[in-house]
Amino acid sequence: MPLHYTLGATQTQFSLDTDSFRVDHLGQRTVPSPLDRGVARVRDLADGVLLDATVLLTSASGADCTNSGTGHSVAQTSGSSTGYSPELAASREDHAVPCFLEKAGPRDQLFFDPAKSTAAIVTCGGLCPGLNNVIRAIALCCYYRYGVRRVIGIPYGYDGMSLARPESCLRPDGTLGGVVELTPAAVKDIHKLGGSILGSSRGRQSITDMVDFLQAHNVQMLFTIGGDGTQKGAAAIHEEARARGYPLSVVGVPKTIDNDLLYVERSFGxxxxxxxxxxxxxxxxxxxxxxxxxxxxxxxxxxxxxxxxxxxxxxxxxxxxxxxxxxxxxxxxxxxxxxxxxxxxxxxxxxxxxxxxxxxxxxxxxxxxxxxxxxxxxxxxxxxxxxxxxxxxxxxxxxxxxxxxxxxxxxxxxxxxxxxxxxxxxxxxxxxxxxxxxxxxxxxxxxxxxxxxxxxxxxxxxxxxxxxPANPNDALFCTLLAHNAVHAALAGKTNLLIGKVNGEFVHVPIHKAVEHRRKVDVNxxxxxxxxxxxxxxxxxx
The missing domain is CATH 3.40.50.460 (Phosphofructokinase domain)
Structure with a gap:
């Protein structure tokens, strides 16, 4: 039975059950993956069945590791995987919560046909070491591994996602302006630079304007690189696209130099x-x-x-x-x-x-x-x-x-x-x-x-x-985050970010990751x- 927890006077409900971590899908996947046959692929969490594509979340009491029932045993550390939150910790019952997250990675079947798809990347919020590493790794994985038709970058964060901007006018070749073409040649050396080649911004923008922008550019996959505010915006974009019947995969890459997102053991930078x-x-x-x-x-x-x-x-x-x-x-x-x-x-x-x-x-x-x-x-x-x-x-x-x-x-x-x-x-x-x-x-x-x-x-x-610029450890981490984001988006998964729990990359629904700030546990x-x-x-x- 699902366990629900209340955070003080805010009455914010926290649900710690596998159902609350289910990831949204755009629909049935029918496109065979172009990845090599030897590439390990993971399955999804089917209704009522725990498959080998799940990762056990650390229990409420930090109890010892248990087996998921699929031969995939994961060691647990008290509070380290979920991220400590004093209010949440105080309201948890002192017993184990068998909760599973969907494992990230490539799937056998895709939702989008890469040859007919456009991916867009946006960076928001404060700068952070590793932004360019993530941009580069997403672009190269899309092009080289999946054969995605086009990858574009959106300048200056959500602020750049507007058709009202002068740069969004029609180009001589008939394409819309206001974006950067992220070809392999364009991103070749950006990982050696600090900052973000796309720029960034803060502030709220019109959700309808942003979805209009994405539709006008025929974007099927949006990668949002940012912290909790950015990911809340990504969730709103997902909801607006769904309301329109617009098949858009929205996948977040968690960027918070403070390392304060839940269900993310460590953030890049x-x-x-x-x-x-x-x-x-x-x-x-x-x-x-x-x-x-x-x-x-x-x-x-x-x-x-x-x-x-x-x-x-x-x-x-x-x-x-x-x-x-x-x-x-x-x-x-x-x-x-x-x-x-x-x-x-x-x-x-x-x-x-x-x-x-x-x-x-x-x-x-x-x-x-x-x-x-x-x-x-x-x-x-x-x-x-x-x-x-x-x-x-x-x-x-x-x-x-x-x-x-x-x-x-x-x-x-x-x-x-x-x-x-x-x-x-x-x-x-x-x-x-x-x-x-x-x-x-x-x-x-x-x-x-x-x-x-x-x-x-x-x-x-x-x-x-x-x-x-990112140090070698962060550079490697950025690459792995980015590749898992691409796998998720092409599989038609949406409204999620790539997290890491008990050493495994996982899909975390955005609403779970932004429920509360991760804090230092002084005990x-x-x-x-x-x-x-x-x-x-x-x-x-």
Whole structure:
């Protein structure tokens, strides 16, 4: 029996049963696939029958793996596959939910005849590493593997899907303008570039105008590359096309650098973002180490979910304070913690090196290893320096370094601490106030009032990160996402995006993927690993 869950006062219903994950189809598939006979193909989820083309969704309680009944066994991790949502987690019953998603991949029969079909690609929302990789992989898979007649790109997101635009006039050859021909030659080297060769936009457009545009260009398959707002728009396009009796396959490729879509274990560009954030963290750390009571402050992307900041902090292993949207904190407690770090505490590290500090107790657990250490000495700096060689530290300094602190904050953290009117962007998202600048000012004032003179260096690398080309790991991931999107569209599947659950690519109905934001689970191993590394207390409030 289907299980339904309610989200607090919003009364949003969450259904966790296989039926709620059924994918829409345009109709019976009758066109033989042109793919080679040796290509593995997957079957669909038939009515009432679990076939080998399904992937087991992680259970509500994170119970051990069970077999799907088809010989396809999938290991489970608590909360990792669906994506953690605190409201949803709180309302789930504590028992396993046998729920299956349709596996992505090529089908034996197609709905569309590739030789008579046109595919369109659109990129929307903020830039992200890997956009051009996805565009290229969709175009090449359509042309080379399936023989799709035409692949076009729509400039500047949904804003470009309008016949009213001047560029949408008739060309001399009789075709409509306003699109880019994405031939193999046109996309040959775009994967080496950052950004999107198609451009992007934010904001709501007329659904009827967009479907008019697609019909005028005789588009059978639309690939929407974007986050939750983009995919909600894609679902609306699907509904309008269905109401018109217009056979249009709408397939989303999830693009959210914040990694906050449900049923998507990882979104493309995230790995690159974590990697590139290291340069900012390393620079801020060196700036902090170079001054008495130095503080390095780095703001990273993460509107409502702190995955980038958390993963960057774990990868760095130098971060002392991590502030996420999922964890509320009070400014006074943060100042208390910073004061205790900068003043130090009595004790020695495991190498027998005393920590140089004024007389101030350390109230929060063990001292992190990177509080700068000075070897034991009878007295005086010169004696300490002369015996420094006896203390096995990874980085030797000619002078004893003072305590310092590296802070990483997600852009959506601490919004409750700041006053001021919140504006909205063209897509309707609330524009967050700049928590980085706020913290820089408040920390300086707060520590000064406590008699601690500090030097704060603030770095925000967000735009440098999101405009960069994809790293090899993301480039590979983009290619696989794109190919699975092409397989789904040609098979006549629609109103879905390509997700990844328990290591398998799956078809996720759009309405399921945008039900709620994926959040960092502060009780899960990754956040706890950060606390283990840093010595930061569980709460700063």
């Amino acid at each position: 995230f790995d690159t973002a974590v990697e590139l954030a290291q340069s900012a963290l390393n620079a801020a750390h060196e700036e902090a180490r170079g001054y008495r009571n130095g503080i390095g402050l780095v703001r990273l992307m993460g509107r409502d979910s702190g995955f980038i900041a958390l993963h960057a902090a774990l990868a760095s292993a130098d971060v002392n304070v991590l502030l996420l949207p999922e964890v509320t904190f009070k400014m006074e407690w943060l100042l208390d913690y910073l004061e205790s770090r900068l003043r130090g505490r009595p004790g020695q590290d495991t190498a027998g090196c005393a920590i140089e500090r004024p007389n101030k107790a350390w109230p929060f657990g063990d001292t992190p290893a990177d509080l700068d250490l000075v070897p034991d000495a009878p007295a005086g700096a010169s004696a300490a320096l002369s015996s420094q060689a006896n203390c096995s530290l990874p980085h030797q300094h000619p002078i004893p370094m003072q305590p310092h602190c590296l802070i990483v904050v997600s852009e959506g953290a601490g919004q409750n601490l700041m006053s001021g009117e919140r504006e909205r962007d063209p897509s309707g998202n609330v524009r967050h106030l700049d928590i980085g600048l706020f913290l820089k000012e408040e920390i300086a004032k707060g520590l000064d009032a406590r008699g601690i003179k500090t030097s704060i260096k603030y770095i925000d690398p967000s735009y440098m990160i999101r405009a960069a 899960a191993p990754q956040y706890q690993a950060y606390l283990n590394n840093s010595g930061q207390p569980f709460e700063l409030k």
